[in-house]
Amino acid sequence: MGTMEWPLVLFTVLGETAIGIIFVLWWLDRAEVDPIFYKKAALLSGLLLALALIASLFHLGRPEYAYRAVSHLSTSWLSREILCFLFAAVAWLYFYSQVRQPKGKRRLAAGITSTFGLLGIFSSSMIYVLPRVPAWDSVQTPLFFLLTTGLLGGLTCLVLGRKTLKLSQLQELLLIVFTCVLVSILSFAIYLSMLNTAGMEGMSTVQFLLASPLFWLRVVANWLLPLILLVTYFSKQKTINANLVIMLFIACSIGELLGRALFYLSAVGISITALK
Amino acid sequence: MNKQLGFLHNSEKCVGCRGCEMACKNLYQTDISQRWRQVFQIDENAYPLPSRMFISIGCNHCSEPQCMKVCPVGAYTKRDDGIVIHDDNRCIGCRLCVMACPYGRPQFNSVINIVQKCNLCYQRVDKGEKPACVASCVAGALELVQINSSLDAKTGVLKTLPGLPSPSITNPSIRFVGPKQGKQVRRD
Numbered sequence: 001m002g003t004m005e006w007p008l009v010l011f012t013v014l015g016e017t018a019i020g021i022i023f024v025l026w027w028l029d030r031a032e033v034d035p036i037f038y039k040k041a042a043l044l045s046g047l048l049l050a051l052a053l054i055a056s057l058f059h060l061g062r063p064e065y066a067y068r069a070v071s072h073l074s075t076s077w078l079s080r081e082i083l084c085f086l087f088a089a090v091a092w093l094y095f096y097s098q099v100r101q102p103k104g105k106r107r108l109a110a111g112i113t114s115t116f117g118l119l120g121i122f123s124s125s126m127i128y129v130l131p132r133v134p135a136w137d138s139v140q141t142p143l144f145f146l147l148t149t150g151l152l153g154g155l156t157c158l159v160l161g162r163k164t165l166k167l168s169q170l171q172e173l174l175l176i177v178f179t180c181v182l183v184s185i186l187s188f189a190i191y192l193s194m195l196n197t198a199g200m201e202g203m204s205t206v207q208f209l210l211a212s213p214l215f216w217l218r219v220v221a222n223w224l225l226p227l228i229l230l231v232t233y234f235s236k237q238k239t240i241n242a243n244l245v246i247m248l249f250i251a252c253s254i255g256e257l258l259g260r261a262l263f264y265l266s267a268v269g270i271s272i273t274a275l276k
Numbered sequence: 277m278n279k280q281l282g283f284l285h286n287s288e289k290c291v292g293c294r295g296c297e298m299a300c301k302n303l304y305q306t307d308i309s310q311r312w313r314q315v316f317q318i319d320e321n322a323y324p325l326p327s328r329m330f331i332s333i334g335c336n337h338c339s340e341p342q343c344m345k346v347c348p349v350g351a352y353t354k355r356d357d358g359i360v361i362h363d364d365n366r367c368i369g370c371r372l373c374v375m376a377c378p379y380g381r382p383q384f385n386s387v388i389n390i391v392q393k394c395n396l397c398y399q400r401v402d403k404g405e406k407p408a409c410v411a412s413c414v415a416g417a418l419e420l421v422q423i424n425s426s427l428d429a430k431t432g433v434l435k436t437l438p439g440l441p442s443p444s445i446t447n448p449s450i451r452f453v454g455p456k457q458g459k460q461v462r463r464d
Contacts, residue, residue, distance in 0.1 A: 061369015061389030068349040068368055078348035078372055131445045132342065132378045270378045274316035274331060274439030 005264040007058035012124060013152070013260050015052035015085065016145060019117030020153015021045040022095065024173065026110035028157070034164040038106070041160050042099045046092050049117075053085065077126040084120030091116050121145050132269045134198035135205040140191045144263070147187070148256050151180035155249045162245045170240045177248065178230045185223050201268040208266045214258050222255020280339060280358035281396065282423040282449025283410075285332055287437065288456055290417035292317065292330035299412035300334070300394065307387050312394040313409050318439055318455075329455045331437055332418055334409060335360065335381040335394040336448030339423075343373035343382050343393075351391075358423070358449060359396045367391050378441035379448070396420075423449045 022045050025038060057063040069082045091113040098104030125145035128136040154176040162170070192209070195202040209215045226248055233244060292315055300306070300313045313334035337360045344352035344360060351366040352373070362373075362382065367390040373382040374391060382393040397407035401420070405411070410420050427433055434452045435443050 059370065061371070061384070061391075062367070065349075065368045068366065069370070070348070072348050072350040075345045076348045078346065078370065082348065127346070127372065130342070130346070130376050132376055132441075267375075269375065270441045270445065271380055272316060272333065272378075272440055274318050274437075 003264065004261055005059065006261075007055050008264060009257060009260045010055035011052045011059070012145065013148060013256055014048045014055065015117075015124070016121055016149040017152040017156055018045040018048035018052060019088065019114055019121055020149040020151070021048070021156050022092070022110050022117060022153075023114040023149070024153045024157045024176070026107060026114050028165075028169055028172075029107045029110065031166075031169070033169070034161065037161040037164045039099055041157055042096055042106075044156065044160065046096055049085075049089060049092060053089065077123050077129075081120055081123035081127060084116050084123055088113055088116035088120055118146075118149070121149055128263075128267075130269075132271075133267050134202040134270070135195060135267050136263075138191070138194065140187060140194075143187055144184075144259070147180050147184050148260070150176060151184070151252055152256055154180065155245075155252055158245045159249045162240065162242050167239065174230065174233065174240070177226070177252075178234070181223060181226045181230065181252075185227070188223075199270075201270055204268040205266045208268070209262065212262065212266075214265075215262055218255050218258040218262065220255075221251045222259055225251045226255075279356070280337075280423040280449050281401070282337055282358065282421060282451065283334070284419040284421045284427070284433070284451050284453070286417045286419075286453040287318070287329050287331060288417075288453055289415040290315075290330040290332060291415050292328065293414060295412045295414055296332050296334075296409035296418055299408040303397070303408045306392070307385050309387075310383050310385055310392060312381065312383070312392070316439065318437060327455065331440070331452065332409070332413075333379060333381070333440075333450070335396065336379055336446070336450045337396055338446035338448045340447045342376035342378075342446050346372045346376045348372070355398070357401075359398050359401070361395045361398060362391065362393045364390055364392060378445050421451070423451065427451060 021041050025041055057066055060066055070079050070086070072079045073083065091109070095106065095109035095113045098106040098109040122142055125142040128141050131137055154173050158170065158173045158177070192206055195206050229244055229248055294315045297311060297313050297315055306312065313332060315330050315332045318329040318331060337358055341352065341354065341360050344354060348370060349366050349368055351363045352360055353363070354360050369384065369389045369391060371384050371391060374384055382391045385392050400407060406420055410418050421427060428435070428451070432453050434454050437452050437454055
């Protein structure tokens, strides 16, 4: 069984949220966007990205040599991840400088930053696609990481812009969130059924998940509660309630953090089973 | 790649004395948590013979080492003779190699916060000597050999044994001579 990797949980979830926010800002910027909301969201994304990068250092045995991590780009996804995130951090500085200018090229800058960020997130997920770990060795791993990006990026922008964004923009964001939740539920169901056929290690992961109270808490926070709230909202189509947005954000944030912690905890690797 | 050095382990000869483990620890004075070489006992249910059988596993210096592939700092190198060397000075302790190796051989040393593993005593091999584990084996169960097709073609040489991960993951440079079926005496 894996271990609770809190530095990695924080690094991946915060990093994905930061990149998700920038991507959503790029998406919303097709039409007019409230500048105060835009600036707040841009600043928060930078803060989260910085926190994520700092958190990642706590995973290393020798963080003082972390700079070496970009020296094996030919085969190591971890090297590629770090390089992409460093580029994203530099691009964010350019992005924020453009946000502060009244006629800055913020959409271009957001596009560049989110591209590097998304490449970083993809590389981040590919680190775990290891033949030794059936629970990670599938297309589901990149999908989970990208879904977290869309879900938490969209929800953070919803919370920040709940009073200033137009109704159509808020609805657009809710639709992104709803799609992410639905895809997350469906893909996880497929993931569990695939794992059950992935040998002894895959079945151990399934058994661990189903027996873990954390998993069931995640089911409620990440899937059931958001699904009920969103279906209720879409069926009534009234104006967007601020409480709904905040509840969604809290539930999904807890769910995603639990989900990522379980991702590391439930990893069972193929190993020597002879007696020690 | 010119050649591939590796191990040939004879379970028929191995008595499970763990002399190979001790020789490794004596030479490198490794931390108590580190077992670069480890003797395992084959589960009787997996290989139903009425006798105890052992396998001695160190780093397998695989043909396709996953540890080397995933390492972000290039701490692993594969020499022309196939030995996979881990450079402790380059390691940053990210432990990804620990996750990637199905044999559990790169091991995190929490005292010095880096990963360490067997380097096949390359200093001794370069001087024409045997690795400490091989030299210490009282039964001659562990040998340093060239892994090639002629070895694989020999009768009784196996690529894996029950209880070991599939060799398809990393193509390990270890071969086995499995325990022979003993004489069966029927008492009916």
